[in-house]
Amino acid sequence: MPGSPPRPCRAPMCAGKTTHKHGYCDTHADQAVTWKKPAHKKSGRGGRPWRRIRERILQRDKGLCQPCLRKGIYTPAAEVDHIVNEASGGTDVDDNLEAICNPCHKAKTQEEARRGRGVDA
Known part of the structure; x- marks a missing residue:
């Protein structure tokens, strides 16, 4: 050849x-x-362990957005989010995770970013 x-x-x-x-x-x-591909990913997001955690939390919360539910609104959840974000010391334990809809997740992420920059809300 x-x-x-x-x-x-x-x-x-x-x-x-x-x-x-x-x-x-x-x-x-x-x-x-x-x-070379890294031997392991630093974050488990997107990998099989995170997908398993995500499914477990969505089932536990019955697929409903928990922040909306606290306001009395029934909204389907699309994501799983940390209650206390990892930058503030939160972990991936089930008690620190909750199902959340996209609008709530976006608002929460923006608020966390604002606080991280030190800007008053």
Whole structure:
């Protein structure tokens, strides 16, 4: 099976040719960066553990937005949110999580960001 045909080096203004996968000629091979996926994600958001927690909290809260429910309004929840956010010391324990609708989540996130910047509400 023949090798791949030579192609231009990726280095700017280089007239060299290469067949390397990284695309640099032998002169510029030191510019090739090997990209590796991280061994683990720092945050569990989006991964299987978080999806399991999210489903458990949505079932516990019967799929209803808890902030709306405290106001006597029945609104379907779309997300799970931390009551005390992680930046303020909150954790992923079930007692610190609640089902929340998109408008409530957006308002809560904006308020937390405002407080984080030190702006009066």
